[in-house]
Amino acid sequence: MKNSAPRFTKAGMLAYFAKGSLGLFALSILCNLVMTLLLVLIPQLIGFTVDCVIGSEEVSSAYEVFVRIFGGVDVLKENIWLIAVIVVALSLVTALFRYGNNFLNLHANQVMLKRIRDTLFPHLQRLPLKWHHLHNTGDVIQRCTSDVDAISNFVSGQLVTLFRIVIMIALSMTLMFLTDVRLAAIAAVFLPAVVAYSAVFFAKLLPEYRKCDEEEGVLSTIAQENFTGVRVVRAFGREKEERDKFEKQNAHYTGQWVRVMRQSALFWTTSDLLTGLQLLFIIVFGTIFCVNGSLSAGDLIVFISYNTLLVGPMNTLGRIISNMSRAGIALGRISEIMNSEVEDYGSAEPLHGDIVFDHVTFCYEEGKPVLSDVSFTVKEGTTLGILGGTGSGKSTIAYLLDGLYPLTSGSISIGGRDIATLSPATIRSAVGFVLQEGFLYSRTVGENIKIAAPEASDEDMKRAAHLACVDEHIESFPEGYKTEVGERGVTLSGGQKQRVSIARTLMRRTPVLVFDDSLSAVDSETDFRIRARLNENLKDVTKLIISHRVTTLMQSENIIVLEEGRIMEQGTHEELMQRGGIYRTIYDMQMALPDELKEELRDETHRS
Ligand SMILES: Nc1ncnc2c1ncn2[C@@H]1O[C@H](COP(=O)(O)OP(=O)(O)O)[C@@H](O)[C@H]1O
Ligand SMILES: [Mg+2]
Numbered sequence: 001m002k003n004s005a006p007r008f009t010k011a012g013m014l015a016y017f018a019k020g021s022l023g024l025f026a027l028s029i030l031c032n033l034v035m036t037l038l039l040v041l042i043p044q045l046i047g048f049t050v051d052c053v054i055g056s057e058e059v060s061s062a063y064e065v066f067v068r069i070f071g072g073v074d075v076l077k078e079n080i081w082l083i084a085v086i087v088v089a090l091s092l093v094t095a096l097f098r099y100g101n102n103f104l105n106l107h108a109n110q111v112m113l114k115r116i117r118d119t120l121f122p123h124l125q126r127l128p129l130k131w132h133h134l135h136n137t138g139d140v141i142q143r144c145t146s147d148v149d150a151i152s153n154f155v156s157g158q159l160v161t162l163f164r165i166v167i168m169i170a171l172s173m174t175l176m177f178l179t180d181v182r183l184a185a186i187a188a189v190f191l192p193a194v195v196a197y198s199a200v201f202f203a204k205l206l207p208e209y210r211k212c213d214e215e216e217g218v219l220s221t222i223a224q225e226n227f228t229g230v231r232v233v234r235a236f237g238r239e240k241e242e243r244d245k246f247e248k249q250n251a252h253y254t255g256q257w258v259r260v261m262r263q264s265a266l267f268w269t270t271s272d273l274l275t276g277l278q279l280l281f282i283i284v285f286g287t288i289f290c291v292n293g294s295l296s297a298g299d300l301i302v303f304i305s306y307n308t309l310l311v312g313p314m315n316t317l318g319r320i321i322s323n324m325s326r327a328g329i330a331l332g333r334i335s336e337i338m339n340s341e342v343e344d345y346g347s348a349e350p351l352h353g354d355i356v357f358d359h360v361t362f363c364y365e366e367g368k369p370v371l372s373d374v375s376f377t378v379k380e381g382t383t384l385g386i387l388g389g390t391g392s393g394k395s396t397i398a399y400l401l402d403g404l405y406p407l408t409s410g411s412i413s414i415g416g417r418d419i420a421t422l423s424p425a426t427i428r429s430a431v432g433f434v435l436q437e438g439f440l441y442s443r444t445v446g447e448n449i450k451i452a453a454p455e456a457s458d459e460d461m462k463r464a465a466h467l468a469c470v471d472e473h474i475e476s477f478p479e480g481y482k483t484e485v486g487e488r489g490v491t492l493s494g495g496q497k498q499r500v501s502i503a504r505t506l507m508r509r510t511p512v513l514v515f516d517d518s519l520s521a522v523d524s525e526t527d528f529r530i531r532a533r534l535n536e537n538l539k540d541v542t543k544l545i546i547s548h549r550v551t552t553l554m555q556s557e558n559i560i561v562l563e564e565g566r567i568m569e570q571g572t573h574e575e576l577m578q579r580g581g582i583y584r585t586i587y588d589m590q591m592a593l594p595d596e597l598k599e600e601l602r603d604e605t606h607r608s
Contacts, residue, residue, distance in 0.1 A: 007339050010331040017116050018155060024108035025160065031101035032164045038094040040171055042087060043305030047179075049083050051298030109156035116148050120334070126342035129404045133364075138221025143337060146213055147330035154327030158320050165313040165320070172306040179303050180295055183282055187307060190278040191314055194271060198318025201267045208260045209326055215253040222246050268315075275311045282307055346423025351415035351430040353380040353511035353542035355401065360410035362400060369408070370396050371565040378558065380511070383535075383543040385553030387583065388562030394546045395436075396565075398514045401544070403427040414512065432510035434518035438501030440492065445474050446481030448500055453507040464506040467537055469522075469530045470499035494521035502530070506538075514544045519552055527552055550587045559583070 008016065018025070048066075051057040053076050059067055067073050076082060124140070132140075169191070176184040226233055226242050233242055286303060289295035355378040362371040371393045378384045388394050399405055400412060403419050412419050414430050440448050449461050461481065465471040473496055477483040483490050485500075492500065498521050505513065513534075519527045531552070534543065547553050554573040561569040561576070561583050569581050576583035 008335050010328060010335055013331060013335050013338060014151070014155070017112055017119070017151065020115055021108040021111040024104050024111060025155070028101050028104035028108060029160060029163055031097045031104060032160065033167065035094055035097040035101060036164060036168055036171065038090055038097065039309065040175060040306070042090055042094075043302045043309075044175075045083065045087060045090070046305070047298035047302030049080070049298070050301055051296045053077055053080060053083065055296070055298065057296060057298075105156050105160060109152050112155060113148065113152050116151065116334075117144075120144055120148070120337065123338060123342060126345075127337075127340055128343050129399075131340055136221055138224050139217050140337075141224065142213070142217040142220055143333050146216060147333050150327055150330035151334065154324065154330075158323055158327065161316065162320050165317050168313045169310060169317070172310045176303060176306050176310075179299050179306070180286075180289070182289065183286055183295075183303055186281045186285065187278060187310065190274065191310075194274050194278075194314045195318045195321075197274065198267065198271060198315055199321045200318075202319045202322035203325070205260065205263055205267075206322060206326055208256070208263065210329065212253070212256050212260060215249070215256050219246070219249050219253050222249055271315050275314065278311075279304075279307060343424050345425040345428075348423070348425040348429040351417060351422075351426065351511060353430075353540070354378070354413075354415055355384075355512065355542060355544075356411075356413045357397070357401075358411045358413070360400065360412060361408045362396060362405065363408050364396075364405075369565060371400070373410070374565070374567055375410075376558070376560055376567065376570065378542050378544065380542050381540045382558070383545060383556040385556035385559040386544065386546045386562060387548065387550065387553055387559060387586065389548065392562040393565040394562060395516050397562075398433060398516045398544065398546060401512075401514060402431050402433050429508070430510055430512055432505040432508050432513045434498075434502050434505045434513070434515045436498075436517040436520060438497040438504075438518070440485050440497055440500060442484070442486040444479075444482050444484055445477070445490075445500060448485060449481075449503045449507060451504055456507055460507060461503075464503040465500075467506055467530070467533045468499045468503040469526055469533065470496060470503055473499075495523070495526070498522060499526075499530070511540070512542045512544070513538070514546070516546045517548070519545075519547065520549070524549075524551060531555070550583075550590050561586075 048059075048063055052059050052063070052073060059073055067076065070076055070082065121144075124144075173184070173188065173191070176187055222242075222245060226246070233239060282304065286295060286300045290297060290300055357374050357376050360371055360374045361369055363369045374393075374397065376384065386394050386397060400407060401414070401419075403422070403424055406420070414422070414427070419427055441451070446458075446461060449464060450456055453460070458481075462471060465474055465481075474481055474483070477490055485492060498518050502515070502518060519530065522530070527549075528551075531545075534541075543556075545553055545556060553559055557572065559569075559571065559573065559576060560567050561581075563582065569576055569579065569583050571579070577587065
C-alpha cells in the first residue's frame with residue numbers, strides 16, 4: 001500500500017524546513033538592518049567633522065538638528081572629544097546589533113537544522129527496503145550531512161547575507177551619488193563588472209565543488225564499509241589494501257579541494273585588483289576635484305569610506321548568486337529523498353497461519369529471475385523445511401512472504417488473503433522473521449528481546465528466552481537480563497546472538513514464524529532442543545525453517561528443495577529419501593562427516 005504524499009518543490013521544501021525559524025531569521029535580519037544603518041552613519045559624522053568642525057565650511061541643513069543638540073557648532077569646535085565619544089558610542093551600539101544578528105542567526109540555523117533532521121530521519125525509516133537497496137549508505141549519509149549543511153548555510157548564510165548586501169550596496173551607492181555624482185559614476189561602472197566577474201567565476205567553479213561532494217561521498221562509503229565489515233577485513237588480512245584504498249581516495253579528495261582553493265585564491269586576487277583599480281580612480285579624480293575646489297576634503301573621506309563599505313559586498317554578491325545553485329543541487333538531492341514514496345503501514349488485522357505460494361516468480365533486477373514458478377502450501381500449525389545452497393533463493397522466499405518486495409508474477413497468501421492487498425502492518429504482525437545475522441542494539445539483553453514488544457512483562461521475556469534455549473546463558477551473565485550487549489558489556493557468540501534474536505521474534509506471538517538460517521551458528525544439540533521446545537509450545541504457529549543442514553529440517557511435515565530459484569523436489573523426509581534425488585545426495589554427503597559429528601546426527605535421528 002502506497003500513499004500519495006504531497007510532493008515537494010525545491011522552494012516548497014525550503015519553506016517547509018524554514019517553518020518555525022522564520023521569526024528568528026526575521027529578527028536577525030532586523031538587527032542586521034539597524035547595524036548597516038549605523039555603519040553608514042559613522043563616515044557621515046567623520047566627513048562633517050573634517051569639513052565643519054576642523055575646517056570652516058558652513059553646516060549643511062542635514063546636520064542642523066544634530067548641531068543644535070550640542071548648542072551650536074562652536075561648542076563642538078571647542079569640545080571635539082564629544083565627537084570621538086559619539087563615534088565610539090555608535091560603534092558600541094553597532095557591535096551590540098552585530099551580536100544580536102549573529103546570535104539570532106545561529107539560533108535560527110540550529111532550529112532549522114533540527115527540523116530538517118527531524119523530517120529526514122523518520123522519512124528514511126519509512127522508505128521501502130527496495131529504496132535502501134538502491135541507494136548506498138555512504139551516499140545517503142552524505143545527503144543527510146553535507147547537503148543538509150549546504151541548505152542551512154544557504155538560508156542562514158547566503159539568503160540573509162544577500163539581503164544585507166543588497167541593502168548595503170543600495171544605501172552606499174545612494175549616499176555616494178548624493179556626495180558626488182562624478183565619483184559615484186566611477187564606482188557605478190566598476191560595480192556591475194565586479195559582480196558579473198564573480199558570478200561567472202563561481203558558476204564555473206560550481207562543478208568543481210560538486211566533484212568535491214562526490215569524492216567525499218566515495219570516501220565516506222569506503223570508511224563506512226570498513227567499519228561495518230571490520231571482521232571480514234581483519235579475517236582476510238586486508239587491512240593494508242583497505243588502508244591503501246582509503247589513502248588513495250583521501251588523496252583524490254584533498255587534491256580536488258586544493259584545485260578548488262587554488263582557483264578561488266585566483267579569484268580573490270583578481271577581484272582585489274579590480275576593486276583596487278576602482279579605489280585608485282576614485283582617489284586620483286577625488287584629489288583633482290579637491291584641488292580645483294569642486295569637492296571638500298570631508299566629502300572625499302566620506303566617499304572613500306563608502307567605497308570601502310561597498311567593496312566587500314560587491315565581491316560577495318556574485319559568489320552568493322552562483323552558490324545559490326549549489327544549494328539548489330543540495331535541495332534537489334534532499335527532495336529526491338523526501339519525494340520518494342514511503343510505505344504506509346496502515347493498521348494490523350489478525351490473520352491465521354495458512355500460507356500459499358502460487359506460481360511465484362520474482363526478479364530483483366529485470367530479466368534475472370531469482371525465483372521461478374515457486375508453488376507450495378503450508379497448513380496452519382505445520383512446518384515447512386526449505387533446503388538449498390547459497391544463492392538458491394531461500395532468503396528471498398522469506399522476504400517475499402514478509403511483503404518486503406512486490407512479486408513479478410504469481411501470488412502469495414497468508415490466512416487466505418493475498419498479501420498484495422494487505423497493509424505492511426498486517427503482514428508484519430502475522431510474520432515473525434528471524435534473520436541469520438541477528439543484529440543486536442547496544443542496549444541490555446532484556447531490552448533487545450523486548451524491542452518489538454516493549455510493554456511485555458518480564459515473564460513473557462523469560463518464556464521467550466526459555467523457548468530459544470538462551471535463558472540459562474543470560475542468567476549466568478553478571479547482571480542477567482540487565483547486562484549490556486556490545487562495546488559496553490558482554491560480547492555474545494554468533495549462536496547466542498541468534499538465540500536472542502529468536503527470543504525477540506517470539507515475543508511478538510505471530511501466527512507465522514520464519515527462521516532464515518537462524519540456527520546455523522548453534523550446535524546440533526541446541527538446534528534440536530530449540531526445535532523441540534518450539535514444536536511443543538507453539539503448536540498453532542506455522543513455521544518455515546530455512547537451512548542448508550538436513551538435520552534441522554528433516555522432521556518438517558513438508559520439505560522443499562530449492563536450486564537456482566526452482567523447487568526441484570518436495571515431500572517428507574521419508575518420501576525424499578526414497579526418491580533418491582538431490583535431497584538424498586545432500587543427506588548422504590552431510591552424513592559422511594567426521595565420526596563424532598556423524599554420531600551426533602544419528603543420535604538426533606533416533607530421538608525424533
Ligand atoms: N537485493 C538484491 N538485489 C539483487 N540481487 C539479489 C539481492 N538479494 C539477493 N540477490 C540475489 O538473489 C539470489 C538469491 O539470493 P538469496 O535469496 O539471498 O539466496 P539464499 O538465501 O538461498 O542464499 C542470489 O543470486 C543473490 O545474488
Ligand atoms: Mg540466505
